[in-house]
Amino acid sequence: xxxxxxxxxxxxxxxxxxxxxxxxxxxxxxxxxxxxxxxxxxxxxxxxxxxxxxxxxxxxxxxxxxxxxxxxxxxxxxxxxxxxxxxxxxxxxxxxxxxxxxxxxxxxxxxxxxxxxxxxxxxxxxxxxxxxxxxxxxxxxxxxxxxxxxxxxxxxxxxxxxxxxxxxxxxxxxxxxxxxxxxxxxxxxxxxxxxxxxxxxxxxxxxxxxxxxxxxxxxxxxxxxxxxxxxxxxxxxxxxxxxxxxxxxxxxxxxxxxxxxxxxxxxxxxx
Amino acid sequence: xxxxxxxxxxxxxxxxxxxxxxxxxxxxxxxxxxxxxxxxxxxxxxxxxxxxxxxxxxxxxxxxxxxxxxxxxxxxxxxxxxxxxxxxxxxxxxxxxxxxxxxxxxxxxxxxxxxxxxxxxxxxxxxxxxxxxxxxxxxxxxxxxxxxxxxxxxxxxxxxxxxxxxxxxxxxxxxxxxxxxxxxxxxxxxxxxxxxxxxxxxxxxxxxxxxxxxxxxxxxxxxxxxxxxxxxxxxxxxxxxxxxxxxxxxxxxxxxxxxxxxxxxxxxxxx
Numbered sequence: 001x002x003x004x005x006x007x008x009x010x011x012x013x014x015x016x017x018x019x020x021x022x023x024x025x026x027x028x029x030x031x032x033x034x035x036x037x038x039x040x041x042x043x044x045x046x047x048x049x050x051x052x053x054x055x056x057x058x059x060x061x062x063x064x065x066x067x068x069x070x071x072x073x074x075x076x077x078x079x080x081x082x083x084x085x086x087x088x089x090x091x092x093x094x095x096x097x098x099x100x101x102x103x104x105x106x107x108x109x110x111x112x113x114x115x116x117x118x119x120x121x122x123x124x125x126x127x128x129x130x131x132x133x134x135x136x137x138x139x140x141x142x143x144x145x146x147x148x149x150x151x152x153x154x155x156x157x158x159x160x161x162x163x164x165x166x167x168x169x170x171x172x173x174x175x176x177x178x179x180x181x182x183x184x185x186x187x188x189x190x191x192x193x194x195x196x197x198x199x200x201x202x203x204x205x206x207x208x209x210x211x212x213x214x215x216x217x218x219x220x221x222x223x224x225x226x227x228x229x230x231x232x233x234x235x236x237x238x239x240x241x242x243x244x245x246x247x248x249x250x251x252x253x254x255x256x257x258x259x260x261x262x263x264x265x266x267x268x269x270x271x
Numbered sequence: 272x273x274x275x276x277x278x279x280x281x282x283x284x285x286x287x288x289x290x291x292x293x294x295x296x297x298x299x300x301x302x303x304x305x306x307x308x309x310x311x312x313x314x315x316x317x318x319x320x321x322x323x324x325x326x327x328x329x330x331x332x333x334x335x336x337x338x339x340x341x342x343x344x345x346x347x348x349x350x351x352x353x354x355x356x357x358x359x360x361x362x363x364x365x366x367x368x369x370x371x372x373x374x375x376x377x378x379x380x381x382x383x384x385x386x387x388x389x390x391x392x393x394x395x396x397x398x399x400x401x402x403x404x405x406x407x408x409x410x411x412x413x414x415x416x417x418x419x420x421x422x423x424x425x426x427x428x429x430x431x432x433x434x435x436x437x438x439x440x441x442x443x444x445x446x447x448x449x450x451x452x453x454x455x456x457x458x459x460x461x462x463x464x465x466x467x468x469x470x471x472x473x474x475x476x477x478x479x480x481x482x483x484x485x486x487x488x489x490x491x492x493x494x495x496x497x498x499x500x501x502x503x504x505x506x507x508x509x510x511x512x513x514x515x516x517x518x519x520x521x522x523x524x525x526x527x528x529x530x531x532x533x534x535x536x537x538x539x540x541x542x
Binding site: 018020024025028031032034035038039041 | 295309
């Protein structure tokens with residue numbers, strides 16, 4: 001959706017710019033990064049799997065990009081490539097727009113893929129009180145463990161890793177949380193269980209947010225909506241990170257309300 | 272102007288496509304040609320000086336591109352790059368739109384840069400009766416001489432090279448021509464002489480056409496306009512070649528009238 005979002009925004013802003021998709025394989029990544037430094041390109045986004053590999057070809061990294069090793073946004077300046085990560089900051093920016101300030105809040109996170117890690121880092125930098133991360137079979141990549149360790153040391157945040165198998169602990173964590181972040185793809189059995197038990201577990205003040213950038217909202221967030229809780233969708237988070245990219249590339253303020261109005265309409269849960 | 276022309280046309284056609292400029296140095300030409308074969312790019316134009324060098328990196332050339340050695344339009348098909356030259360054919364296509372059929376006509380051409388060569392080839396393929404080409408100091412690149420020689424042999428066209436210094440011969444050629452093509456940049460002293468003498472030399476049936484793709488019309492064409500002769504501008508020729516590119520890339524018919532209406536307005540002579 002990014003080409004549509006940015007093109008619409010550039011049009012609204014009167015910016016003489018286009019955003020176009022290129023299907024770049026890992027074997028061509030180095031040469032396109034080198035080329036983009038010289039061809040008059042202002043900046044670009046990098047998708048999966050290139051976002052995990054592109055850092056080695058860049059000249060400079062933002063602290064968050066450095067910490068996570070994932071770069072989804074690059075700015076070209078004076079023939080140098082500077083890498084950023086706007087996924088986590090976009091997620092947080094959207095929470096704040098919706099009136100939720102993560103500072104000193106308790107957070108439970110479901111899943112710890114690349115987006116889960118990005119959200120964890122962004123929340124840590126916002127000084128949340130605690131982060132309880134649930135993963136399947138306690139499996140987590142070594143690089144992510146390193147990253148969590150550094151966050152613990154640098155930011156002094158209490159980050160705990162748990163296994164989904166410990167369902168009772170999951171329920172306890174959610175019951176005492178201010179924010180539940182869903183970074184799981186649909187079809188996970190633990191989600192079905194949680195949805196059924198939500199009325200018993202979710203407190204009135206809980207906010208439930210999708211981290212994954214899909215147009216559809218998850219059944220978990222839909223359930224929370226139906227219970228009258230505050231929710232955030234993945235598409236809102238995608239739009240918020242797009243706004244951060246436009247700020248980085250052009251120094252402009254994306255007309256977020258207008259873009260949300262055009263593209264932010266969620267499509268119902270992804271059953 | 273090409274990004275503006277194509278973007279306007281794609282919008283009119285409802286094509287989901289963008290046309291964006293990249294500033295590609297000769298040293299990056301090979302890598303971008305290789306990249307464009309894989310990144311989902313439909314096709315692209317190539318400007319000076321890359322248009323003279325790009326052929327060696329392509330997988331196939333159209334006959335005109337092969338003959339001239341200049342490629343201004345590339346189509347990517349199934350991971351292969353096919354080179355075309357639409358400059359000359361666009362010039363001819365515009366003449367035909369204006370009601371001038373070059374077949375069996377006598378043509379005088381001023382200047383023999385890359386555009387002059389492209390126009391010469393396209394006119395030769397339309398079976399003109401004769402082509403009298405005037406150049407400065409009889410200087411002409413060896414590759415162009417080769418090309419003319421091949422045209423003479425293949426198409427049986429009478430192509431003569433002259434020196435601008437032979438002004439009397441220039442006047443004689445123009446007086447007996449159906450078409451005068453100006454491929455000179457402004458500021459040439461021979462143009463000033465010709466403009467002054469135009470009322471005495473230009474016959475009533477003469478058509479005068481700019482070959483160079485500038486937005487401004489030449490003083491020579493402006494003079495011809497004032498004399499009530501048929502004329503063709505460089506911007507019209509640019510738009511006609513853009514239409515050929517869109518046909519090659521997408522198989523669509525550019526809405527030429529609409530594009531001419533938006534961009535074809537000439538800006539007066541480039542004094």
